[in-house]
Amino acid sequence: LTPRNGAIEYLTRFLAASNQNKKPKLAKGTRDYHALQMAVREKAFKIIRNVFARHGAVTIDTPVFELKDTLMGKYGEDSKLIYELADQGGELLALRYDLTVPFARYLAMYNVGNIKRYHIGKVYRRDNPAMNKGRFREFYQCDFDIAGSYGLMIPDAETLKVMTEILDDLPIGNYCIKLNHRKLLDAMLDICGCPAAKFRPICSAIDKLDKEPWSKVKTEMVEEKGLPEAVADKIGKLVILKDEPRALMTKLKADAVFKGHKAGEQALQELNLLFDYFEAFGICGKISFDLSLARGLDYYTGVIFEAVLTDTNQVGSIAAGGRYDNLVGIFSNGKDIPAVGCSIGIERIFTIMEDRIKKQEVAAVRETETEVFVASVGGNLLSKRMALCSKLWSADIKAEYLYVDKPKMQRQLTHVLEAGIPIMIVIGEDEVAKGVVKVKDMSAKEEVEVPETALIEHVKTILKKYEC
């Protein structure tokens, strides 16, 4: 060691030693879920899973890391946000960035002809976290996709129906689903005189219309992206159009906007069919046919959609999706499998649910599901409390007792109230001698003494009353 090296070593040791006294930390952009947050999360997942299952979807799971090759070249510029694993000798690996590319890899790898699947899992992005807005580096995605060759627009209608049911069932308030068609959008740009090479960049400018005024978007089109002003103005007159599906359809036909444009007319025809199916499902009122909806991702090839909340000023979508008929081909030598799907913005939904619970707009959520608390007065009753709990557990009743020898009544009662446990059983030496237990229905504030042999039945009766 040179003296210089010695100094560095000393410093390193010093820092390591002082580090021992620091509080442990989390990686940037990640979070722990505490018990109450988990209860909210589980509630949301339960609602979402139930809708997926209601529509006959299966679920699959893929690993959190994939070969780096699988992920690279799929996300354009965003590839820089992919977490890579260290090269520890072996394969080069990376954490998944979304659930869609692994799904495409899955379809190609097992040669899956058709599947209706959902997948709930964590994904990873080395993005700038904004944790108070629900933007993390580790976050959940909830995806539903229908892959396979089916009747025109039928899986698309089903996907939108699934999305409405989820948003209806979640306690997050009112919403609206904006809908458009990638081919209609391209036709619109074509008709206005936008060159085909500029379709995607101009789309990405249009995509900002939910956050920025037209004047600013126009400037981007003309000054940054070199679109003639007259073309931008024509686009400007169309992108403001939005209405109920049938109403806007009627207007577009009356104004002959797409008349004579083959791709445009075909897209309109497809949408017309889709709107028939919306009527069969009774969801027209939840959809806004909106010519300004563009969606950022390049891989969409048909219907695109995005849900926003209408009760709040917060911008941004809480669910979105579309048809992507050419993505699987990347993994299967061009053998495409048509697919349509949606993704639920579950982290934002958690935040909204937590907010609404805090504001008491929706019912509180409990950390545990405990139904019965077994309390005792006086000493030497620990084994009795254990035996009673055991009896309750055997009957699949969720029960708890305090893990101390002689618990004070105050401490037991506090636990019952804080945890919101609906039933409290109390025993003392008298009760044990008589072979009875006192059963308190906490919200009805009723207490009855029942024989120990009738305990299970009595508890079940009370629980049934609160089941709704």
Next chain:
Amino acid sequence: LTPRNGAIEYLTRFLAASNQNKKPKLAKGTRDYHALQMAVREKAFKIIRNVFARHGAVTIDTPVFELKDTLMGKYGEDSKLIYELADQGGELLALRYDLTVPFARYLAMYNVGNIKRYHIGKVYRRDNPAMNKGRFREFYQCDFDIAGSYGLMIPDAETLKVMTEILDDLPIGNYCIKLNHRKLLDAMLDICGCPAAKFRPICSAIDKLDKEPWSKVKTEMVEEKGLPEAVADKIGKLVILKDEPRALMTKLKADAVFKGHKAGEQALQELNLLFDYFEAFGICGKISFDLSLARGLDYYTGVIFEAVLTDTNQVGSIAAGGRYDNLVGIFSNGKDIPAVGCSIGIERIFTIMEDRIKKQEVAAVRETETEVFVASVGGNLLSKRMALCSKLWSADIKAEYLYVDKPKMQRQLTHVLEAGIPIMIVIGEDEVAKGVVKVKDMSAKEEVEVPETALIEHVKTILKKYEC
């Protein structure tokens, strides 16, 4: 570029190009879960979660990656199995190796005084995978722990009760839980004349007794670890002792094995108390007090236990745990929080469940939960099928239909049979005109015609019949 470099570049490009034609691959030691495997996995998780909830546990979640510092120095030699993330500028991160160290970090970070929590999550180890035996590089752990200062042996008894309920509820056959006490083990070694410095290495030799004969273990003790043969022989006479908790306790007292050894007598006293609680819980018959149980991990400080299946020849534990009173202190400047917990070997359980389903020893599992399939005969009934499904979905009934315009009856029936859907609804133009639907109860092979207005009620009646 020198010619040599050019050649390498050419080769690289050639390999990359031919790689495009290869089937996509998974990272070594990882797997996709297909729909049926997921159904088995979800069934197991549901059973396990229900037991945790039945005992009033909350659940928490921690990130998949932690600061590298948090994980390093906690796993001894196994630290080399930790997956590190690439240094992409920023923090040094690593994938979690288990759920226990993140739990200890969690307790210290938020200064949690007591918590009864479960955590189900994926962990990562760069180990040699043996995937047919259920050993993966990405795999699930299901942990239950009680942290906090409570009455002696009460949380320990609860943890073992939880373990028995999970193993009883899972369809995996009969099992036995081996139990010992780290302090009793140390006392035993001490009494036999083993020097304290050799306690842990000798323990790790004893730990192999479930896979190797005594002669081999003795050789390891004497030749590798330098224990005098007489000491090894003394140990050999004790480690063969195992019996029902009370029976072995009586024998150890009668033989005065630990008499006069303070720590040994204290451990026996603790176990005696624990066995009282086993009696209150009625689980004595599931426990084998076994002096050969040592458990590999260094951090255990009290009771240790391990469950093995008794109907199969497969060795290895399917659940294990113990008390670790000094682990949290590492993260909180020595401020310890006593804790006891168990971990369920869920990947092995998945494998066992899949095997038993294949052998038809337990009931088959369905990929989907679909309750009703809506079929049609003839054409032009797509919207009607959609409307009927919509009605069923509104009543929270799980329903499906084929996503094609004019499905053939054969194709619809095949789907119903393959997916094991219990109810099939059939409509034709006649039925629609009359406002009725045909409802087929698939397993009863009964078909009735009911008015469309009575459909929901009728379907619910059939479903109720098949519940439970």
